[in-house]
Amino acid sequence: MRHLAYAGMLAFCLLGTVPLDRVFRLGVLRQVRRLALTLAVAAGPFLVWDLWATHAGHWWFDDAQTLPLRVLGVPWEEVGFFVVIPIAAILTHAAVAEVRGRRTARRARR
Numbered sequence: 001m002r003h004l005a006y007a008g009m010l011a012f013c014l015l016g017t018v019p020l021d022r023v024f025r026l027g028v029l030r031q032v033r034r035l036a037l038t039l040a041v042a043a044g045p046f047l048v049w050d051l052w053a054t055h056a057g058h059w060w061f062d063d064a065q066t067l068p069l070r071v072l073g074v075p076w077e078e079v080g081f082f083v084v085i086p087i088a089a090i091l092t093h094a095a096v097a098e099v100r101g102r103r104t105a106r107r108a109r110r
Contacts, residue, residue: 005018005065010084017088020095028094040088043082050078 018021021029028035053059066075 002064003067004057006075007067007080010077013084013088017091020091024095024098026091026094027099028091035087035090039083039086042086047079047082050074050082 018029020026051074054061054074061075061078066077069076071079
């Protein structure tokens, strides 16, 4: 089970944030082009850097805590990290902005 640790944490992040899109009617996940551009800008440089650093031997991934599938020598979970975490951050930010906007609107009506 230890090999599922990284993938499990990514799933946990998604399970905690993806429902925010629907609950608060954010529409973040429907803006596919905008989301893809954001992920490319956010994930692209870090993925390249991560690939370089692992190939240069600056760090490595514990085979006991990752699944065997690799992308250019990097666990697929690491690639997934650069997609999942920005999505979780965007959804969280949008949900907080929505809640704060509602609160501000209520105060303005008083």
